[in-house]
Amino acid sequence: MNTSNSPLTAIVTGAARGIGLATTQLFLAKGYQVAMVDRDTEELHRAAQGLHNVLPVDCDVSDESQVAAMVQTVLGWSGRIDALVNNAGVADFGPIEETTFARWQTVMRTNLDGVFLCSQAVIPALRKSRGAIVNIGSISGLRASTLRVAYGTSKAAVIHMTKQQAVELGEYGIRVNCVSPGPVKTKLSMAVHSPEIISAYHDAIPLNRYGSEAEIGRVIVFLASEEASYLTGQVVAVDGGFEATGVGLPALRV
Numbered sequence: 690m691n692t693s694n695s696p697l698t699a700i701v702t703g704a705a706r707g708i709g710l711a712t713t714q715l716f717l718a719k720g721y722q723v724a725m726v727d728r729d730t731e732e733l734h735r736a737a738q739g740l741h742n743v744l745p746v747d748c749d750v751s752d753e754s755q756v757a758a759m760v761q762t763v764l765g766w767s768g769r770i771d772a773l774v775n776n777a778g779v780a781d782f783g784p785i786e787e788t789t790f791a792r793w794q795t796v797m798r799t800n801l802d803g804v805f806l807c808s809q810a811v812i813p814a815l816r817k818s819r820g821a822i823v824n825i826g827s828i829s830g831l832r833a834s835t836l837r838v839a840y841g842t843s844k845a846a847v848i849h850m851t852k853q854q855a856v857e858l859g860e861y862g863i864r865v866n867c868v869s870p871g872p873v874k875t876k877l878s879m880a881v882h883s884p885e886i887i888s889a890y891h892d893a894i895p896l897n898r899y900g901s902e903a904e905i906g907r908v909i910v911f912l913a914s915e916e917a918s919y920l921t922g923q924v925v926a927v928d929g930g931f932e933a934t935g936v937g938l939p940a941l942r943v
């Protein structure tokens with residue numbers, strides 16, 4: 690609850706583009722100031738240009754010392770942190786036999802270590818503000834698939850980490866939830882979704898289409914806000930109904 694005069698402050702990682710940039714814009718529209726965190730310095734500063742009440746911070750979320758410095762920079766700017774969105778992520782699709790240990794580690798470092806490190810680093814500030822963390826999972830963390838042993842496993846771990854964090858941090862008044870998006874056309878997904886994959890997703894998703902960045906961002910901002918004050922430890926699939934399709938055989942359709 691914000692009883693001071695300083696504006697609510699959110700940190701969004703992976704904010705240079707895609708879901709993170711859309712989420713930044715939605716936070717700004719709700720009156721938050723936003724620390725935009727990304728490792729793509731050039732794109733980050735381009736994205737921040739023209740936005741008011743933002744602080745672009747260059748940081749690799751998988752690097753412990755960079756994360757500690759990032760949190761100090763944000764606190765020096767805002768004096769408070771009310772929300773952390775662990776959105777920075779990388780994808781790597783390929784058969785298990787071709788997923789080298791180096792590729793596995795690259796995915797785990799950002800998608801899993803990054804969420805652990807950023808969350809841990811903001812706990813003191815979130816205890817003061819009784820703030821919230823929103824982790825970004827994926828439909829790939831809820832439904833197993835071929836070609837994503839590292840990505841899917843990293844996201845399943847993020848979903849479980851969300852519950853660990855919610856259970857342990859609840860007594861400080863810190864809420865932790867997870868948004869698991871279905872497919873959204875961004876740099877990350879377009880690097881691995883061929884036209885055939887795109888059309889197969891349309892076919893498998895009840896709402897018959899990809900989601901937009903803002904459709905994901907609106908749920909993130911809701912979960913981070915006081916509107917969700919009694920909601921913690923939950924995983925919300927924002928996926929056009931994809932997760933709900935159990936058997937889902939094309940032959941069973943009317």
Ligand code: NDP
Pocket residue numbers: 702703704705706707708709726727728729748749750751775776777778779780798799803825826827828829869870871872873874875876877878
């Ligand atoms: P984008 O590629 O559009 O944006 C992700 C941003 O995060 C990029 O700017 C990227 O930089 C940055 N980033 C990656 N690793 C790090 C790091 N270690 N430190 C700091 N910044 C980093 O991705 P999306 O918007 O699509 O994805 C956002 C989140 O949503 C991810 O966690 C993703 O897994 C998840 N998601 C996305 C789906 C989709 O279909 N788009 C579906 C389900 C989940 P760089 O370009 O240098 O990598």
